[in-house]
Amino acid sequence: MTTALAPTPTQTAQQRRRSTNRARSLGSRSGNTIAGIAAWAIGILFVFPVFYMILTSLHSEVNASTNPPSFFAPLTLQGYKEFFGASSGASPWPPLINSATASIISTILVIVLAIPAAYALSVKPITKWTDAMFFFLSTKMLPAVAGLLPLYIFAKYLGLLDNINYLLILYTAMNLPIAVWMMRSFLADIPVELFEAAAVDGAGLIRTLRSIIVPIISPGIAATALICFIFAWNELLLANTLTSVIAGTAPVFLTSFVTSQGLFLAKVCAAATVVSLPVIIAGFAAQDKLVQGLSLGAVK
Amino acid sequence: MATTTAAPLDARAEAKAAKKAAKKKEPKPSFSQRWLDRQGWSRRIPLLPALVFIIILTQIPFLATLVISFMNWNANYPQDIAFGTLNNYVQVFTDAALRSSVFFTIVLTVTVVIVSLALGLGISLLLNRSFFGRGIVRTFMITPFLIVPVAAALLWKHAIYNPVYGLLNGILTWLGGPQPDWITDFPRLAIEVQLIWYWTPFMTLILLAGLQSRPGDVLEAANVDGANAWQTFTNITMPHMRRYLELGGLLGSIYVVQTFDSVFVMTAGSLGTANLPYTVYETLYSAQDYGLASAQGVVVVIFSIAIATFLLRTVSTLFEES
Numbered sequence: 001m002t003t004a005l006a007p008t009p010t011q012t013a014q015q016r017r018r019s020t021n022r023a024r025s026l027g028s029r030s031g032n033t034i035a036g037i038a039a040w041a042i043g044i045l046f047v048f049p050v051f052y053m054i055l056t057s058l059h060s061e062v063n064a065s066t067n068p069p070s071f072f073a074p075l076t077l078q079g080y081k082e083f084f085g086a087s088s089g090a091s092p093w094p095p096l097i098n099s100a101t102a103s104i105i106s107t108i109l110v111i112v113l114a115i116p117a118a119y120a121l122s123v124k125p126i127t128k129w130t131d132a133m134f135f136f137l138s139t140k141m142l143p144a145v146a147g148l149l150p151l152y153i154f155a156k157y158l159g160l161l162d163n164i165n166y167l168l169i170l171y172t173a174m175n176l177p178i179a180v181w182m183m184r185s186f187l188a189d190i191p192v193e194l195f196e197a198a199a200v201d202g203a204g205l206i207r208t209l210r211s212i213i214v215p216i217i218s219p220g221i222a223a224t225a226l227i228c229f230i231f232a233w234n235e236l237l238l239a240n241t242l243t244s245v246i247a248g249t250a251p252v253f254l255t256s257f258v259t260s261q262g263l264f265l266a267k268v269c270a271a272a273t274v275v276s277l278p279v280i281i282a283g284f285a286a287q288d289k290l291v292q293g294l295s296l297g298a299v300k
Numbered sequence: 301m302a303t304t305t306a307a308p309l310d311a312r313a314e315a316k317a318a319k320k321a322a323k324k325k326e327p328k329p330s331f332s333q334r335w336l337d338r339q340g341w342s343r344r345i346p347l348l349p350a351l352v353f354i355i356i357l358t359q360i361p362f363l364a365t366l367v368i369s370f371m372n373w374n375a376n377y378p379q380d381i382a383f384g385t386l387n388n389y390v391q392v393f394t395d396a397a398l399r400s401s402v403f404f405t406i407v408l409t410v411t412v413v414i415v416s417l418a419l420g421l422g423i424s425l426l427l428n429r430s431f432f433g434r435g436i437v438r439t440f441m442i443t444p445f446l447i448v449p450v451a452a453a454l455l456w457k458h459a460i461y462n463p464v465y466g467l468l469n470g471i472l473t474w475l476g477g478p479q480p481d482w483i484t485d486f487p488r489l490a491i492e493v494q495l496i497w498y499w500t501p502f503m504t505l506i507l508l509a510g511l512q513s514r515p516g517d518v519l520e521a522a523n524v525d526g527a528n529a530w531q532t533f534t535n536i537t538m539p540h541m542r543r544y545l546e547l548g549g550l551l552g553s554i555y556v557v558q559t560f561d562s563v564f565v566m567t568a569g570s571l572g573t574a575n576l577p578y579t580v581y582e583t584l585y586s587a588q589d590y591g592l593a594s595a596q597g598v599v600v601v602i603f604s605i606a607i608a609t610f611l612l613r614t615v616s617t618l619f620e621e622s
Contacts, residue, residue, distance in 0.1 A: 031529075036431025042423055043440035046497065050443050052467055053455050065465040068473045113353060116346035126343045130619075132351070134612060139358045141608035143558045145580040146601045147361030149368060149593050152584065154361075173357035176350055205346065234448050237560045237577065241585065251450040251561075258565050260458065265465060268458050272451035283446035290442070291505045295551060299509045299544065299618075 057269035064266040079266030083274060092271070094246075095253035098164050100278075102239075102249060103232040106171035110179045110228050111221060113172070115209065118183035123195055123213075133184065140177040144237050152241055164247040170238055175228040182227070182293055186220030187213065223289030226282040233279055250275045362601070369594035376588050388595035398579065402599070404488065405557065405575040412495045413552040417545060419496070420503025427504070428511045438508075445501040453565035456494040457483065461566075487571035491562050499556065503548045510544030511537070543618060550611035557603055576600045 055071065056064045057080065063073035085091045121129045151170065152161075160166040190213070198208045214221070236251040243252060254275055257268050283290065291299050369389070372382045392398050427438055447455070460467045463481035472479060483490045514537065522532045560577045567573040569582060576596060583593040 032429050032431050035426050035429045036433075039423070039426040039429075039431060039437045040433065042426070043437035046501065047440035047443050049455060049460060049467075049497065050447060052459060053447075056459055066470075067465050068470040069465075069467060113350040117350035120343055120345075120347035124343050126347060127340070130616075132347065133619075134616065136350075136354065137612065137615065138608060139354055141554050141604055141611065142358055142362060143577065143597075143600050143604050144560075145558070145577045145597045146365055146604075147358060147597075148365075148580065149584055149590055149597060150361040150364035153590065170357065173354055176354055180350060205342075230446075234450075236450050236564070237558075237581065240564075241581065251448060254448070254450045254454060255565065257454055257458075258568070260462075265458055265462075268454055272447070272455050276446065276448045276451050279448055280443070280446045283442065284439075287439075287442065291509045294502060295506055295547060299506055299547065 053269045054273055057266055057273045059266050061263040061266050064269070065263050079270035080274070082264075082267040083270040090256075092250070092253055092274070095248050095250045096275075098243075098247055099233055099250040099275075101164055102168040102171055103229050103278075106168040106175065106232050107225050107228045109168075109172040110175045111225055113176060114179035114183045114224070115213065115221070116205075117180050118187050119205075119209065119213065121180070122184045122187040123190075133181070136177040136180045144174075148237070148241060151238075155242055160242075162243050162245065162247045164243070167239060167242055167247060167249070168232075170242075171232040171235065174235070174238075175231055178231070178293060179224050179228055182224045182289075183217070183220065185292070186217040186224075190216055220289070223286045224293065226286035227290070227293030230279050230282050230286075233282075365594045365597050368590055369598045371591045371594075373590040374588055374592075375590060385591070388591045391592055392595050392599055397574070398596070400572055401574045401576055401579040404573060405577075405600075405603070407488070408492060408495070408559065408575055409553055409556045411492050412499055412556045413549055415492075415496050416499040416503045416552060417507075417549055419500045420507050420548065421541075421545070423500070423504045424507035424511055427508055441501050441504050443501070444497055445499075445505075447498075449498065449561040450565060452498055453494060453562045456490070456497075457566050461490055483566055484571070487567050487573045491566055491573055494562055494566070495556065495559065499552055503552060506548040506551075507541065507544055510541050514540050543614060546610075546614045547618070550607060550614060553607045554604060554611065557600070557607065576603070 052069075058075040058077070059070070059073050060076050060078055061082075063070045064079070082088070083092060120126055121133055126132065155161045155163070155166055194212055194216075195208065198212055203211065234251065235249075236255075239249045239252050240255065243249065254271060257264070257271060286293070367383075370383060370385060372380055372385050372387065374380065392402075423441060427434065427441070444452070458466070461482040463469055463479060463484075466482070468482060469479045480486075518536055519532065522536055527535070558577055559575060560581065563569055563573055563575055563578045564581075569578045574582070577600065580593050580596045580600065583589050583596060587593075
């Protein structure tokens with residue numbers, strides 16, 4: 001879908017730049033000032049809960065729970081110390097490590113499976129490649145609850161419940177369609193001449209993948225990997241059903257904060273901040289490709 | 301879903317017709333010839349690992365769900381396992397609590413998607429203009445989407461909606477207003493607002509990408525011809541944006557239908573807020589009624605197929621243009 005808007009990638013970029021410049025120049029100057037003020041107001045409104053979360057996480061429990069809120073209370077790291085088990089002794093590290101394991105390894109598996117698949121769907125396409133593309137897409141629309149029960153029963157009888165390896169295999173399947181669609185759109189941008197030259201020089205599939213495709217689309221691979229990482233890190237339904245004490249992930253650990261426990265708001269906010277931090281970093285790193293990933297490659 | 305493929309499109313139909321014409325000259329290769337065709341296999345092999353993987357982990361479990369949905373199977377009564385019953389489906393559609401969860405799933409999805417789309421359109425139109433700090437505002441707008449969904453639901457539940465120390469009631473104290481218990485008094489609205497906050501950035505991003513892909517020459521021509529901002533908006537921007545609105549709406553629906561985290565965290569399905577995914581989870585986890593949980597899962601899938609059929613058509617339109 002990368003080239004949905006223009007015949008070649010370079011042209012797409014140029015045209016888009018030109019069109020935005022024109023679109024910008026269409027608004028009058030005073031109109032832009034009003035629009036700017038409105039945009040700032042709305043932007044602040046949307047980001048404020050996140051700002052408030054971080055601010056509260058840096059307050060003491062007493063200052064965090066006042067009504068009205070004490071925005072200017074002194075800052076402290078007590079909430080973070082409590083989250084990391086200063087007094088309760090419950091360490092969030094095992095769940096954080098489980099989440100990292102499941103997200104990182106599933107992302108690597110996704111990329112390893114998606115690159116050859118995307119190759120077979122764009123560079124040297126199979127005859128019914130569009131059907132295959134839409135098959136991948138349709139599996140993404142199958143809700144997780146559709147297969148949850150058999151996956152649970154299967155795990156229960158084979159002793160795979162509370163096993164992080166089982167979860168990461170499922171995350172791989174969950175993210176594979178997105179990766180295939182994104183990867184195909186990156187591969188389709190590579191000029192055909194490069195592959196022809198490689199074929200003339202006698203390069204096989206593995207050689208072509210390693211020496212031509214991977215170096216060229218490495219920014220695309222990075223963006224795809226970051227998006228798959230975010231989806232795997234965020235996942236709760238499968239993790240909550242299939243894991244508990246040993247293999248519980250960070251979102252499962254967060255569910256222990258669902259019921260109020262006295263003065264604990266700073267600790268909750270610290271927990272939410274720490275668990276969201278990898279996603280925030282990955283999200284900003286992949287900012288430009290975020291839309292493409294979320295729309296399964298349909299919008300660039 | 302395995303059988304849902306894109307609706308035939310003009311472009312593809314034409315390509316097919318051309319292929320047919322070409323094929324008439326040569327005899328069609330038989331199945332065995334195609335099966336043994338080495339070149340075909342060298343093309344297919346790179347695809348196979350991904351394809352086999354996805355079939356084993358998504359299609360087969362769904363088929364199992366379908367089979368179990370016609371079974372009488374409750375883990376608490378292991379003696380009574382039997383196949384060949386429609387009771388689970390009868391229960392899905394007659395039980396008042398389940399009907400309410402079907403109803404709330406629809407209400408939640410429609411409300412969240414429509415409101416986020418409308419807000420997203422307005423915000424993307426603002427962000428498409430040039431003003432001081434445009435990049436910063438765009439970053440602000442993306443941020444809610446980068447909070448882990450469980451964390452976002454916890455944040456809203458404890459830091460914003462809490463009746464004693466929540467931010468909303470804190471602001472109301474300043475204004476001298478009442479102190480409602482938001483989640484207890486307005487449980488559905490509380491979940492909807494949190495989800496709208498989470499999904500509006502998503503819609504904004506997709507619609508902004510759409511706005512920036514408007515053809516520059518057409519906009520310029522409209523400007524030269526003396527079209528005012530409103531005329532440009534209704535005659536050029538909106539027709540161009542239709543596909544992006546569809547895409548955002550449909551993708552949003554697919555994701556919002558599957559909402560689990562917010563319901564689980566904010567109300568645990570009480571106060572009439574149990575949607576279908578949460579209900580399936582509870583039937584499976586607490587009631588251990590595998591047959592009923594499967595039937596509920598199948599109903600969710602039917603909903604999704606209805607949305608997905610339209611989504612696939614939209615995506616394939618965008619796809620065929622490339």
